[in-house]
Amino acid sequence: MRELKFSCAIELCGPQETIRQGLLAEKYGFDSIWVPDHFLATQPTTVCPEAWSVLAAIGFKTNRAMLSTGVTDPLRRHPATITQAVATLDNLLGGRMMLGIGVGEYVNLVPFGIEGACIQRLKEAVECIKLLWTATPENPTNYNGEFYQFKDAFLTVEPRQKPHPPIYIGALGPRTRELVGELADGWYPWISAPELYQEDLKDVERGVKRAGRSLDEIDAAVSFYTAVSDDYDEARSAIEWISKRALVLERRTLKRLGHGVHIPKNLSIQRSLSSKEVASAVRDLARTVPMKAVEAISGFGTVEDCINKIEEFLKVGARHLIVHNVGPNIDETLRRYGEEIMPYFKEEQKLRVQS
Numbered sequence: 001m002r003e004l005k006f007s008c009a010i011e012l013c014g015p016q017e018t019i020r021q022g023l024l025a026e027k028y029g030f031d032s033i034w035v036p037d038h039f040l041a042t043q044p045t046t047v048c049p050e051a052w053s054v055l056a057a058i059g060f061k062t063n064r065a066m067l068s069t070g071v072t073d074p075l076r077r078h079p080a081t082i083t084q085a086v087a088t089l090d091n092l093l094g095g096r097m098m099l100g101i102g103v104g105e106y107v108n109l110v111p112f113g114i115e116g117a118c119i120q121r122l123k124e125a126v127e128c129i130k131l132l133w134t135a136t137p138e139n140p141t142n143y144n145g146e147f148y149q150f151k152d153a154f155l156t157v158e159p160r161q162k163p164h165p166p167i168y169i170g171a172l173g174p175r176t177r178e179l180v181g182e183l184a185d186g187w188y189p190w191i192s193a194p195e196l197y198q199e200d201l202k203d204v205e206r207g208v209k210r211a212g213r214s215l216d217e218i219d220a221a222v223s224f225y226t227a228v229s230d231d232y233d234e235a236r237s238a239i240e241w242i243s244k245r246a247l248v249l250e251r252r253t254l255k256r257l258g259h260g261v262h263i264p265k266n267l268s269i270q271r272s273l274s275s276k277e278v279a280s281a282v283r284d285l286a287r288t289v290p291m292k293a294v295e296a297i298s299g300f301g302t303v304e305d306c307i308n309k310i311e312e313f314l315k316v317g318a319r320h321l322i323v324h325n326v327g328p329n330i331d332e333t334l335r336r337y338g339e340e341i342m343p344y345f346k347e348e349q350k351l352r353v354q355s
Helices: 015-027 051-060 079-092 106-112 119-134 174-183 194-210 232-249 251-256 276-286 291-297 303-315 330-354
Strands: 005-009 032-035 066-069 099-101 141-144 149-153 167-170 186-188 219-228 298-301 320-325
Touching: 005 015, 005 219, 005 330, 015 032, 015 051, 015 330, 032 051, 051 066, 051 079, 079 099, 079 119, 099 119, 119 141, 119 149, 119 167, 119 174, 167 174, 174 186, 174 194, 194 219, 194 303, 219 232, 219 303, 219 330, 232 251, 232 276, 232 291, 232 298, 291 298, 298 303, 303 330, 320 330
Parallel strands: 005 032, 005 320, 032 066, 066 099, 099 167, 167 186, 186 219, 219 298, 219 320
Antiparallel strands: 141 149
């Protein structure tokens, strides 16, 4: 049985606050810390620090938790640059780096004249990164793809982990989930619901079979928004807006949950841009999203409420819980996960192994 893991995905915020939350996540025992890699967000006033800088800062002040982008893309950064960055940090931090990578989003690309986001480019990038992590001056690598070409290529900084740090693909749709099964070590989803998780996992399994691999090789995570408070209404208030906004931007999940809110195609996590107009449109549509949809993708309320939601995910096969902490008191939510929620499940897992 794969060991149960809890990880903390930090929401976009200033660099000092990102680092502060990362240190708290380490203190309270989270297995990994994920930092978003954005130029911009849909809300143009959102602060978006450079991800690799804050990962390094968190890494030098911690000694246990794994660290990852959540997620980067192969357009703003060439695969060789990504390979070198992860290898350098993995070397400096004692083998604690992971790589979260995805197709790319318009909000980070279009305003800067960057084009070409597609699954084939992502596939090639992951293949190139793997090759470069193991290439040496004596055994350089070659690659002839549609988007990337290498000739006698190698880097001279090696990652501490062998054969390479784990690669997680940020996958929201069927084709990218299949790519997880073909090439990645793990799956990093954005929002999910227990009733959809098993169905989504079948896409990963198709990729696994195509590549002649085993599903046991894939660390298939599930991610959800969370807010802990003894006051249920306070937790609900903290989580309602961000969850509704997420469902607007990931309208496929909203539709699959059975809620027929019409969302224009340009308002999606892949295609939305950063502007007051877009932010206003998302806010207006979010008001129409029913609370039942929020409850499906979120774990909020008391400690017991959050435990019950996590148990729903465990029943459908999840073994890695990535929580997006939105408060209402961020420090308190992290503390209660570390002191109450995670120990509860670690003890449950120990008892199941012993029996």
